[in-house]
């Protein structure tokens with residue numbers, strides 16, 4: 001099953017490689033991994049999307065907790081949570097496609113953030129599946145490049161990950 | 164007053180009460196060696212290969228309750244040390260390894276003798292540090308020692324660039340450590356302990372399965388008290404030998420691939436299993452599905468939550484330190500009005516399995532049987548020696564036939580299975596216990612992986628007794644080839660062996676060749692009588708002998724090959 005795991009870790013050199021190294025050494029899947037410092041500059045927050053049996057997920061949580069740099073771990077999938085991913089898509093936008101692409105972007109609540117006479121760059125946020133749908137909804141041939149951040153997640157309401 | 168990084172390093176070692184550093188110098192650690200030279204509190208043992216430095220520090224740690232310390236230079240110094248670090252990591256041994264690094268301004272430029280030490284060692288250390296500011300050096304070393312010995316112990320590497328070791332700052336050794344992300348749980352959960360106690364009292368067929376965690380926690384006393392209190396058989400893993408006295412009537416010996424019949428059958432057939440500081444290794448429980456095919460309740464006590472339910476589902480998880488939790492468990496049991504269930508039938512069943520006499524072997528008057536050498540070694544040393552071992556058949560025979568009654572007497576590489584461990588580990592043990600008897604049981608294959616340490620032994624007057632069971636084969640490999648590869652002995656024959664007697668003599672030691680069973684006892688007596696000398700005993704043993712019992716890889720614990728089956 002797919003799981004989305006959030007963790008806080010000391011913002012130390014090499015901390016990221018400890019996490020990614022753990023996943024590769026133990027053969028765990030990583031679908032995506034995002035990381036950036038938090039409002040407390042000594043801490044980074046990471047969101048990892050992974051999948052595996054219940055036993056594997058339990059081990060992943062324990063092994064992450066065991067890393068000396070890791071302060072706390074939360075499996076967001078254990079409860080209510082929100083997941084968002086940012087995608088930038090550059091599309092060929094010429095002639096009639098220009099209008100159609102703008103319309104699709106609006107439907108998906110995207111923003112056109114860069115315009116040239118031949119291209120649009122569209123910014124979209126949402127759950128990964130929404131971003132997938134957008135890519136399916138437009139003409140594949142028009143896509144010039146895409147870049148996605150991978151999911152960031154946060155618990156709903158009182159579910160708070162802090163020290 | 165300001166001190167240089169090198170001075171600070173040595174001062175930290177002094178503050179930690181470090182007695183010995185095992186190491187090898189080189190460019191990146193020259194400032195540190197210079198400071199070592201200027202003082203006497205921390206003694207340095209110059210090995211002949213960095214792998215040996217780490218194994219020696221490891222042997223020192225295993226035979227005491229202290230942290231082992233090794234010091235190596237950058238580049239090849241670090242890479243040579245990696246096998247030793249991985250060995251310590253797999254067996255959870257507390258150790259601090261200090262490595263030199265190229266100057267900070269050179270890092271990343273493929274500088275002379277540069278390797279990414281932190282990157283290379285990351286998967287085989289508990290934690291590691293690159294010191295980038297001399298101001299952080301003292302607190303980093305303090306953390307390193309704390310991490311190495313607290314919680315589930317393990318090796319910690321501190322990489323110190325050369326310029327840092329020559330920069331100055333004020334020195335203050337922190338008296339406490341606080342790592343906000345690191346809080347090992349040492350006390351057990353009271354409710355779960357009560358639940359465990361109840362299960363143990365009500366069990367009809369209890370079994371205690373004790374591992375290396377008992378040794379690491381120095382909890383042999385508590386374990387022994389508990390086992391007697393609940394009237395249960397006790398088996399020990401290879402890493403746990405000595406945690407419960409092997410000569411006691413409740414001991415069923417070692418379990419696992421080469422465990423006794425009674426231990427493995429007991430594991431398979433018990434109704435309540437108490438695992439203490441053991442990690443359900445594949446060499447121990449064999450095929451997981453087969454192990455799980457019978458119903459039994461499992462209580463698992465371990466300081467590392469990640470050890471629990473890793474390979475086998477557990478009913479009662481007890482996270483905590485063995486010593487602490489067993490003390491609490493004993494208290495609960497003692498205060499309970501309930502007495503343990505009647506275990507007569509269970510003991511009868513155990514006795515039946517015991518009568519298979521699975522460690523029996525046919526001795527010979529013609530050819531030396533390796534088992535006989537170990538039994539005689541036990542007799543001559545009154546079962547009270549520190550025994551280190553290399554890896555192979557000889558290791559298993561030492562584990563099976565030298566009945567360990569005390570913890571920290573059996574020093575071997577279990578998790579990584581590192582050939583070449585035995586002799587350097589023995590050096591660490593002998594230095595930690597100067598007056599004690601230390602023997603290294605080895606094979607003609609393994610000993611050659613760190614034979615250069617005979618030179619270190621000479622320099623530091625280490626009167627180790629090397630017990631080489633020389634079967635002219637990589638015996639453990641040969642055994643698998645005999646059982647599973649149609650007797651095709653691919654590359655397992657050790658050809659062109661040196662004359663070990665002359666080799667020992669060349670290093671300034673005593674060598675004895677033993678070829679007849681009738682000479683075994685005499686040779687051992689002579690060797691151990693030479694209290695101040697290293698004696699290398701070259702026993703020419705039966706090259707066709709196999710280790711029994713054996714649970715073949717992938718099989719269940721009851722699917723065992725016994726000696727008489729063949």
Ligand SMILES: Cc1cc2nc3c(=O)[nH]c(=O)nc-3n(C[C@H](O)[C@H](O)[C@H](O)COP(=O)(O)OP(=O)(O)OC[C@H]3O[C@@H](n4cnc5c(N)ncnc54)[C@H](O)[C@@H]3O)c2cc1C
Pocket residue numbers: 253254255314315316373374375376377379380399400401402403417418419420421422439440441442443444446447464465466467470483484485486554555558576577578579580581639
């Ligand atoms: C050739 C060869 C053959 C082998 N055959 C066998 C065999 O037949 N039988 C066998 O048993 N092994 C055998 N082994 C060894 C095997 O590979 C494992 O190393 C060994 O079984 C692991 O022992 P253990 O479970 O006691 O765990 P260890 O590796 O000793 O781990 C200790 C456990 O205790 C925990 N712990 C540490 N400190 C504490 C504390 N203070 N409090 C609580 N818990 C703590 C740790 O978290 C860990 O889970 C063999 C090895 C070789 C090389």
Ligand SMILES: Cc1ncc(C[n+]2csc(CCOP(=O)(O)OP(=O)(O)O)c2C)c(N)n1
Pocket residue numbers: 553554555556557558580581582583605606607608609610632634636637638639640
């Ligand atoms: C460094 C290393 N390389 C290879 C092995 C695989 N191996 C395990 S036992 C063994 C044979 C050891 O031979 P020897 O030391 O003569 O001991 P014996 O089995 O004959 O008693 C080998 C090659 C190992 N454990 N370690």
Ligand SMILES: [Mg+2]
Pocket residue numbers: 555606607608632633634635636637638
């Ligand atoms: Mg051999």
